[in-house]
Amino acid sequence: MSAPSLLFRSPVSSASSSPFGAMSAERQDLFFSLALTALPRPMINPLCQIVIARLERRVPGLKQRLQPLDGKKLFVQPEELDVGFLLSFRNGHPELNALAVGSPVKVDAKLAASLDTFFDLLHGKSDGDALFFSRDLKVDGDMAVVVALRNAMDGLGEDLLSDIFSPPAPFNHLLNRVSSVANRCVDRVVAPFLQKTARLESDIGSMRAEIDQLRRHQYQKAQPPFSKVEVVSSVEKNNRTSPKVDQKPIELLAPAGTPAALRSAIDAGANAVYLGFRDETNARNYPGLNFSRDDLKEGLAYAHERGRRVHVAINTYAAAGNMQPWYKAIDTAAELGVDALIMADIGLLSYASKRYPDLSRHLSVQAGASTPAAIQFYYEMFGINRMVLPRMFTLDEIAILKEKVPIEIETFIFGSLSPMSEGRCALSAYATGRSPNLCGVCSPAEHVRYENREGVLVSQLGDFVINRFEEGEAAGYPTLCKGRYIPEGGDACYLFEKPECLNAAEYIASLRAAGVTSFKIEGRQRSRFYTTEVVSCFRALLDAEAAGEAIETLPDVLERLHKLAEGGEETRGAYRKGWR
Ligand code: SF4
Incomplete structure (x- = not known):
């Protein structure tokens, strides 16, 4: 098992002279990374219970938000770890349990990504869809569960998440002590270096500003790049x-x-x-x-x-x-x-x-x-x-x-x-019985499934396979208008619109x-x-x-x-x- 890359992540705010003091989100990530990497599985479960208890105590209307997930189970797999997390929902209550990878549990959907990616998602620092399109976040199974979870988490807001995921009080106290010692060391040993770096950064900033200025002058003098444009109005x-x-x-x-x-x-x-x-x-x-x-x-x-x-x-x-x-x-x-x-x-x-x-x-x-x-x-x-x-x-x-x-x-x-037939498209209704015109949703997530088949990501809407994405190929959501189809005598291609x-x-x-x-x-x-x-x-x-x-x-x-x-x-x- 390799160590989580998060441990070596650079701080968000490099400008601070007390880097440890200014990175509470990083400190939380550090704590959880250490805990998940070093602790045996039975000891991870109490941490899970603390997080869930806080979530339930501090989020007003959580039950209502989680209602679409009732009876669902989701497995979250940080790729660096040999444990994953089973997240299940019953009567608006979430449960979180650490499980060994490969445990025989039937789930509705699976999510896999690096620990770093999951922490960024939890802190609202990256976009789940973009990570999915780029295949940094892998999704398998019922998309409705994934979408409902994403929306519920996203609605919580950054402050609340920081609060919920802060380490438990005794650990927090310990981390604060460690941070304060570290800060003193940083002040003595690293501060002169940081000051020099800050001066260099300031010089680079001035040079960048001059380059931008030159670019602007150049752009205003240059011919507009009409050669790239097929039709110019x-x-x-x-x-x-x-x-x-x-x-x-x-x-x-x-x-x-x-x-x-x-x-x-x-x-x-x-x-x-x-x-x-x-x-x-x-x-x-x-x-x-x-x-x-x-x-x-x-x-x-x-x-x-x-x-x-x-x-x-x-x-x-x-x-x-x-x-x-x-x-x-x-x-x-x-x-x-x-x-x-x-x-x-x-x-x-x-x-x-x-x-x-x-x-x-x-x-x-x-x-x-x-x-x-x-x-x-x-x-x-x-x-x-x-x-x-x-x-x-x-x-x-x-x-x-x-x-x-x-x-x-x-x-x-x-x-x-989409192919610009606003308010008139019935493709989604054809495949799922629901359309944006009457029900407010095209290709509803409960009809969407993703399956990873030996590196190929297959997306389905209802009974239809909409697309197959080779390993490394950017993925898209399976709306019928953005599917790849095989015309008679031809190769699979986008017939209406590309994602x-x-x-x-x-x-x-x-x-x-x-x-x-x-x-x-x-x-x-x-x-x-x-x-x-x-x-x-x-x-x-x-x-x-x-x-x-x-x-x-x-x-x-x-x-x-x-x-x-x-x-x-x-x-x-x-x-x-x-x-x-
Ligand atoms: S299938 Fe495409 S064109 Fe039709 S409503 Fe959905 S996104 Fe729009």
Whole structure:
């Protein structure tokens, strides 16, 4: 058994002159790594019980959060250890037990990754989906269990997790003593070295700033890289060479799958967030995700205290004969004082416009309105204030459309893509009986299974094999539109869409010039880490663009975005498409 790599991990904050004192999360990881590596299995179990007892004591509403996991069992395998952890759920109570690897236990799903990866996930420092796409996190079995667990954990928030995973008091005391001795040693022996390093870092920082400055000058002088571009719109041409300043700020609109994600998005610089209730009234109805009435009330207070807005998606189509859940969602959102409703169903638009005429109504992408006449109709009939554009328009088409409609335009800037048949796709319903249009979920996790077959990851949706990923190949979620199929006489290929991620960062200036008011980030189903990363990256890009700088001057930011892409690949989507 090899020692966990975590023991040799470098501290997060290298700037501190007392590295041990400033790394509580690292210290927790260190403690648990040591304990898991050195202790015999029977002694690990009491630690597990302490963690679970704390979780139950300190998390309000835990029972409700864990409800989708009732009766499920999951095996978590840190790859460096010869023990794994059986996590099971009964009546809203979790149980955690250490087991030898290979123990004959029937489980619903298995997770395997390095100990380092699991600690990063627990501390909200990495995105589970991105780790899964890159195959650093291996998943086997029932995806609904994994998704429900991810969402429940993600909703806890970083402070709480640090609290729950802090070492038990006697060990904590011991660690504090060790830390204090270590700090004294560091001060005497290492401090002079750290000071020298700090000076060098400062010199390197100045050099980097000069290099960035030179890059900016070079970029502004250089021809724009049109050679890479198959189709370049007139809007794009007009805006690539002359970045503008002093323009109206564009709204950065972030996904909030959980209350913790809402707070993270706002702290990272989002102007507004969008979210849904915990039911089929919104198009991301996944287990463990979304907001209760109380969650929304608290989220609104957090956002409004900071001058940010909250939009509520009630964007599925109401069930015939059972409109009540949708009406109730509208009433609750209005009563709590949300800033806008996002809707597609004309019955719901009519209800909201008559009952709450002063509450902003945004037409969801799910409505699939794709012509000025269609949008004008919604404006005249239901007084919509904003249109969320389907992801099918070029930059020029957006500019033309904006000239013809008297309302705000919101476009997607980053996130997962589908073949642009918003609100009309029945593929998921065909395979599973549930679709995003009526039930709020495409390819529901309870119909998804992953199996590792000798290094090949096979993904299934219901009875259909959707994809096979060779070892090392980036993986994706099995939606039917992103499956690989074998056409007659051909080889397996993506017939509709590849699993890839829209990244329209390079069109920020062009979209602004086309009259776009709001940039929407897709991904309420993704982790809190994803939300924080994408929001802070786009905050940096928007600020740079507003200051007249080209986004190419922020290569680190573009690289961070790339790491979060579904399937590990990015696309510019329809913004510069040459087909219709
Ligand atoms: S199958 Fe694809 S196109 Fe259809 S709803 Fe799901 S993601 Fe969208």
